[in-house]
Amino acid sequence: EAGVTQFPSHSVIEKGQTVTLRCDPISGHDNLYWYRRVMGKEIKFLLHFVKESKQDESGMPNNRFLAERTGGTYSTLKVQPAELEDSGVYFCASSQNPWSQYFGPGTRLTVL
């Protein structure tokens, strides 16, 4: 069974540019979560989809971040415009229940 996949694995962009991260969850998993780890800090929750609906977006830092999950399959997380403090590793996780979240390999974002 394929795991959670994320694309790209790395992205280096300049401040002010736009970046779109993609997550493909495990097939059949209704729950999709985005998390982020910035340098020196713990992994923090960004938002949670159940199918195509945003269940909880309380962790989104500001309105420069936009997440979508059209059709309830893959999800995208767009950062526009990117700022230096957005650098970090963005993880996606999927689950069919809250007790077993499977993480993707992450996208390492560097904003210069």
Add this chain to the structure above:
Amino acid sequence: RKEVEQDPGPFNVPEGATVAFNCTYSNSASQSFFWYRQDCRKEPKLLMSVYSSGNEDGRFTAQLNRASQYISLLIRDSKLSDSATYLCVVNGQGGKLIFGQGTELSVKP
């Protein structure tokens, strides 16, 4: 105060040693607890869930004390392959995971 706090690392131990990690959480309403393992530049992977009665998986034993809001992980007979960062994780509302900062373990020959 952080929602989940862990022992500061790193822990450097010889092979075969027993090592214990501790963690406290602030929300007394938390219901589910986990230890995740994260290798360098990799994603977190579930090591084990933690139950009130305590649970064991081979060389790993996890304990939960709800009254003290305290979680522990004990690794016996540590192996070189146990070197990683161990993350204490608590389930928040809606299933989101709340992570501690992690404790780095380095097992030396």
